[in-house]
Amino acid sequence: xxxxxxxxxxxxxxxxxxxxxxxxxxxxxxxxxxxxxxxxxxxxxxxxxxxxxxxxxxxxxxxxxxxxxxxxxxxxxxxxxxxxxxxxxxxxxxxxxxxxxxxxxxxxxxxxxxxxxxxxxxxxxxxxxxxxxxxxxxxxxxxxxxxxxxxxxxxxxxxxxxxxxxxxxxxxxxxxxxxxxxxxxxxxxxxxxxxxxxxxxxxxxxxxxxxxxxxxxxxxxxxxxxxxxxxxxxxxxxxxxxxxxxxxxxxxxxxxxxxxxxxxxxxxxxxxxxxxxxxxxxxxxxxxxxxxxxxxxxxxxxxxxxxxxxxxxxxxxxxxxxxxxxxxxxxxxxxxxxxxxxxxxxxxxxxxxxxxxxxxxxxxxxxx
Numbered sequence: 001x002x003x004x005x006x007x008x009x010x011x012x013x014x015x016x017x018x019x020x021x022x023x024x025x026x027x028x029x030x031x032x033x034x035x036x037x038x039x040x041x042x043x044x045x046x047x048x049x050x051x052x053x054x055x056x057x058x059x060x061x062x063x064x065x066x067x068x069x070x071x072x073x074x075x076x077x078x079x080x081x082x083x084x085x086x087x088x089x090x091x092x093x094x095x096x097x098x099x100x101x102x103x104x105x106x107x108x109x110x111x112x113x114x115x116x117x118x119x120x121x122x123x124x125x126x127x128x129x130x131x132x133x134x135x136x137x138x139x140x141x142x143x144x145x146x147x148x149x150x151x152x153x154x155x156x157x158x159x160x161x162x163x164x165x166x167x168x169x170x171x172x173x174x175x176x177x178x179x180x181x182x183x184x185x186x187x188x189x190x191x192x193x194x195x196x197x198x199x200x201x202x203x204x205x206x207x208x209x210x211x212x213x214x215x216x217x218x219x220x221x222x223x224x225x226x227x228x229x230x231x232x233x234x235x236x237x238x239x240x241x242x243x244x245x246x247x248x249x250x251x252x253x254x255x256x257x258x259x260x261x262x263x264x265x266x267x268x269x270x271x272x273x274x275x276x277x278x279x280x281x282x283x284x285x286x287x288x289x290x291x292x293x294x295x296x297x298x299x300x301x302x303x304x305x306x307x308x309x310x311x312x313x314x315x316x317x318x319x320x321x322x323x324x325x326x327x328x329x330x331x332x333x334x335x336x337x338x339x340x341x342x343x344x345x346x347x348x349x350x351x352x353x354x355x356x357x358x359x360x361x362x363x364x365x366x367x368x
Contacts (some may be wrong), residue, residue: 073258137209164297166322166333169220170213170342174200174255174361181206182214182315182345184247189355197329199254199357199364206252214251215347219307220336223322225297233303234330235288235323236277238268242317245347252364253347254357266295266305268320270344272314297324313368314347 084112095270172179181203196202207213223232264287277289297303307320319342320335337343354368 007227014068119145138346161227164231164324164331164333164336165224165226167222168320168335168337169222169225170219170337171218173218174199176256178215178253178256178347179203179216179245180214180251180253180347181211182249182251182347182351183211184249184350186352187250187252187355189328189366193363197362197363203252203254211346212247212343214311214345215253216308216310216331217344219309219320219335220340221307221320221322222302222304222322223295223297223333224302225299227326228299229327230299231297231303232325233297233305233322234290234325235321235322236268236307237323238270238275238277238309238318239321240270240316240318241341243314246313246315246349248350248352250353251347251351252355252357254361267310268315269310269312271310272320275318277307309344311340311344311346313346313349315343317341317343 001259003177017305057326179200187206192202192233221236223231223233265280267280268275268277279286279289279290279291295303309318322333322335324331324333351368353366355364356367
């Protein structure tokens with residue numbers, strides 16, 4: 001073996017010794033060298049020293065070591081490092097924190113290029129969709145309601161008596177009207193004053209006992225409409241269902257400012273041949289109802305009107321026929337007194353005795 005070969009073998013041995021030996025205790029076999037091949041023994045020793053120094057430095061500067069099976073430490077591979085070119089300056093995207101993978105998966109190309117926040121755009125789209133939904137629902141509800149209103153109004157109205165309800169009330173305005181009762185036989189005025197609190201209540205009690213209202217009465221009619229189609233009252237007429245001669249006996253009356261006639265727009269005369277309601281302007285007859293004003297019953301807006309009914313020469317039982325127009329159809333509603341006909345006797349004629357209440361409307365005095 002030549003000196004050059006021996007020197008190369010010495011370098012290899014030194015490298016193996018730096019790998020397998022313990023730090024700081026590297027054993028390097030000494031090779032016999034000569035100055036053959038252009039290298040002196042001094043140069044060879046200097047090269048070996050530099051190799052040992054490098055291996056020691058690498059071993060001591062390593063951050064972690066794992067033990068081999070023979071007890072020596074394993075040096076981990078150094079991590080790869082990125083190198084940058086002089087002109088490769090960091091971009092804003094490189095400095096930004098990493099985004100979740102789910103967000104990157106749903107992000108479109110336009111979002112990446114424009115830098116728009118994906119959650120903000122999603123919330124804007126959600127609010128816009130909700131607003132459009134509310135507007136669409138409102139328009140649909142309005143259209144459906146309008147359609148059904150037009151459809152129900154264009155149909156023929158309900159048959160007469162269905163969808164309509166009528167109520168009546170008999171009353172007097174004792175500041176203008178005369179409330180009178182005809183009693184078949186004699187009346188005990190003293191007992192009447194004792195039993196009744198006032199004259200009006202006393203007269204009602206006599207009628208409940210079988211006597212008859214006399215002279216005149218007011219009938220208040222309330223017509224209620226439960227359909228969408230308005231109802232127009234076109235005629236009101238009294239229909240006599242029975243007549244009897246005026247009974248004898250006593251006559252009691254109260255109110256009316258000595259029998260003055262109150263002003264009522266609609267009046268019905270049971271003694272006339274035409275028992276249709278007449279329209280008055282004060283005390284002047286204008287004509288058959290309706291002339292100046294027509295009663296109209298709308299849904300949730302009833303028609304309320306009063307009629308003054310005046311007695312004829314006989315005691316008459318009667319009902320009121322209210323004729324109406326609803327859409328293209330005509331109908332009739334019968335108004336009675338709680339399921340029974342109204343009854344009215346004449347206040348004029350022969351009577352046995354006549355009594356009138358006092359101003360306090362608590363007592364009675366005989367007038368004839």
